[in-house]
Amino acid sequence: MSRILTVGAAQTGPIQRADSRSDVVERLIALLRQGADAGCDLVVFPELALTTFFPRWWVDDRAEFDHFFETEMPGSDTKPLFDEAARLGVGFHLGYAELTPDGHHYNTAILVERDGLLAGRYRKVHLPGHHEHEPWREFQHLERYYFEPGDGFSVFGAFGGVVGMAICNDRRWPETYRVLGLQGCEMALIGYNTPIHYPPDPSQDVLQGFHNGLVLQSGAYQNGMWVVGVAKAGEEEGCLLLGESSIVAPSGEVRARCTTDGDELVVAECDLDMCSNYKDTLFNFGYYRRPEVYGRITGQTGVEVPDDVASSLGGDDGTGGT
Numbered sequence: 001m002s003r004i005l006t007v008g009a010a011q012t013g014p015i016q017r018a019d020s021r022s023d024v025v026e027r028l029i030a031l032l033r034q035g036a037d038a039g040c041d042l043v044v045f046p047e048l049a050l051t052t053f054f055p056r057w058w059v060d061d062r063a064e065f066d067h068f069f070e071t072e073m074p075g076s077d078t079k080p081l082f083d084e085a086a087r088l089g090v091g092f093h094l095g096y097a098e099l100t101p102d103g104h105h106y107n108t109a110i111l112v113e114r115d116g117l118l119a120g121r122y123r124k125v126h127l128p129g130h131h132e133h134e135p136w137r138e139f140q141h142l143e144r145y146y147f148e149p150g151d152g153f154s155v156f157g158a159f160g161g162v163v164g165m166a167i168c169n170d171r172r173w174p175e176t177y178r179v180l181g182l183q184g185c186e187m188a189l190i191g192y193n194t195p196i197h198y199p200p201d202p203s204q205d206v207l208q209g210f211h212n213g214l215v216l217q218s219g220a221y222q223n224g225m226w227v228v229g230v231a232k233a234g235e236e237e238g239c240l241l242l243g244e245s246s247i248v249a250p251s252g253e254v255r256a257r258c259t260t261d262g263d264e265l266v267v268a269e270c271d272l273d274m275c276s277n278y279k280d281t282l283f284n285f286g287y288y289r290r291p292e293v294y295g296r297i298t299g300q301t302g303v304e305v306p307d308d309v310a311s312s313l314g315g316d317d318g319t320g321g322t
Contacts, residue, residue, distance in 0.1 A: 010028070163188075177222065181222075185223070209242060220248040
């Protein structure tokens with residue numbers, strides 16, 4: 001028996017600093033309605049889907065940017081989205097900046113079921129960029145300044161399957177997918193805001209689309225799960241953001257992909273039972289994995305070249321790691 005989940009990847013175009021929450025929510029509701037018309041059970045929105053990507057700017061007092069954060073979910077501005085989801089019977093995934101009652105700041109995503117009720121929350125683990133003012137950059141990437149890291153990856157029983165979440169830079173790390181996969185994840189939902197220009201190494205700029213597809217497709221294939229990667233795209237406050245939102249099957253094949261850099265919905269019917277084609281064969285973790293030889297994955301952070309190898313290189317391992 002097949003378990004078909006019809007999913008919409010709801011890419012948004014840019015959100016400018018002057019755009020109000022209510023105007024942005026109206027755009028999301030329009031995409032949600034398109035999803036309902038297309039028969040979607042679930043519509044996936046991007047990372048920081050309610051505001052511009054504010055970590056591109058430095059302020060000495062971070063509290064000046066607290067207005068970009070949500071203190072409750074739903075709040076007065078976002079409740080219409082929840083109400084419309086319940087009315088339509090379509091669930092959604094939403095990324096936003098979260099300010100908790102006890103003062104913690106997170107880059108967060110939530111999963112909302114078809115009845116408009118919260119089914120899960122995730123806080124970004126792999127925070128990219130830098131935490132100090134770097135005025136030489138045209139646009140900064142200060143997530144490590146504005147956000148605290150989340151504490152891990154969880155899965156949730158929702159939409160008739162096992163659903164996980166990750167955010168943007170998380171998608172570049174294989175550990176993200178593997179930890180979700182080890183919990184039986186059948187579909188990973190990943191929002192992103194990815195600048196096309198990468199100041200530390202501009203040679204990577206032309207590869208942004210390739211690298212995005214590479215990590216989404218390999219993560220899906222190597223863990224036997226569907227992966228839905230959804231962008232905020234286009235020119236936002238003068239910064240170009242990557243689009244190419246995609247729905248990827250457990251085979252690693254792209255089933256749907258956005259072709260514009262604006263508000264756009266693409267839809268795919270996702271058979272969750274297809275995951276077993278890979279989880280029970282080539283990537284049967286219980287039969288093939290050798291965790292006793294993977295200790296370095298959790299035992300260290302930076303690169304550590306073995307002493308005998310380093311000595312053969314004249315004592316300079318050339319990695320810059322520790």
